[in-house]
Amino acid sequence: MANPKRAYSENVSGTFFVDDTCIDCDLCRQIAPAVFTEDDDHSIVYRQPETPIEAHRAAMALVACPTGSIGTRSKIDIKTAAAAYPELIEENVYFCGFASPNSYGAASYIILRPEGNVLIDSPRFARTLVGRLEELGGVSLMVFSHRDDVADHEKFHEHFECRRIVHRADSRGINAEELIDGQDLLALDKDLLVVPVPGHTRGHIVLLYRDKYLFTGDHLAWSDSRRGLIAFRD
Missing domain, CATH: 3.60.15.10 (Ribonuclease Z/Hydroxyacylglutathione hydrolase-like)
Structure with a gap:
């Protein structure tokens, strides 16, 4: 589970974040390119979701992440994302x-x-x-x-x-x-x-x-x- 205390400072403020356990595998950037981008040797949240579809894609990226490096600061619909x-x-x-x-x-x-x-x-x-x-x-x-x-x-x-x-x-x-x-x-x-x-x-x-x-x-x-x-x- 991602730790907000270890979140990269480059993340924009808001619900989603990436912490320093990211291995730069690129999956989140493929799944939700409107939210995640590359910064040096890791991914960050450069833009928080603004629509339900973007929020769903970001949640799908969280589910897919191999290292659990994506987290949220508030509750999201993980069940629907996993079922996708x-x-x-x-x-x-x-x-x-x-x-x-x-x-x-x-x-x-x-x-x-x-x-x-x-x-x-x-x-x-x-x-x-x-x-x-x-x-x-x-x-x-x-x-x-x-x-x-x-x-x-x-x-x-x-x-x-x-x-x-x-x-x-x-x-x-x-x-x-x-x-x-x-x-x-x-x-x-x-x-x-x-x-x-x-x-x-x-x-x-x-x-x-x-x-x-x-x-x-x-x-x-x-x-x-x-x-x-x-x-x-x-």
């Missing part, structure tokens, strides 16, 4: 929120499919999220982009009895049911294609869904300075 996850992105692709400190706040996604839902990388094992995933049909398969973003995978595996897939080069300490070998493309199903992209880690992969949605893990990221996508070499 998984959040629909487009069609049947959802953002899970509830990031884990064990994966440095990495984003996790779920694809809803008649053949079985696919969870890409692991979110935090939070009861609210797990309950929503159950309502959406559970999890049949977990695909890990690389070894850094496996977080609470054991708990999800035990709860949903789902199969886990990771590249062999990144499999140490992960008791996955299926290992990917080599650098060849691998079709998991007619709509799921694994593309090995060694670089950030030896066993990093990206997952292409329906030739439209590419889940890139830590291989690609948005660069504010370049105003475009960049690839990580390490």
Whole structure:
């Protein structure tokens, strides 16, 4: 839980604040850009919510924060914010929120499919999220982009009895049911294609869904300075 006594002085006064436990994972700035921004090596509140929608987005950022670094000085509707996850992105692709400190706040996604839902990388094992995933049909398969973003995978595996897939080069300490070998493309199903992209880690992969949605893990990221996508070499 965020501590107002440790709140950054750069936060504007008001309900929401960020304290000095922030790890600069960027999630809050993606979820509620009207409220949070980057300041040096951490996030701050640069503007308090002015509308119900902005307040809801800020509360969703609080819920998603992996380190509990976002707090409020008055009561807010956390229950509704938590229930907003998984959040629909487009069609049947959802953002899970509830990031884990064990994966440095990495984003996790779920694809809803008649053949079985696919969870890409692991979110935090939070009861609210797990309950929503159950309502959406559970999890049949977990695909890990690389070894850094496996977080609470054991708990999800035990709860949903789902199969886990990771590249062999990144499999140490992960008791996955299926290992990917080599650098060849691998079709998991007619709509799921694994593309090995060694670089950030030896066993990093990206997952292409329906030739439209590419889940890139830590291989690609948005660069504010370049105003475009960049690839990580390490």
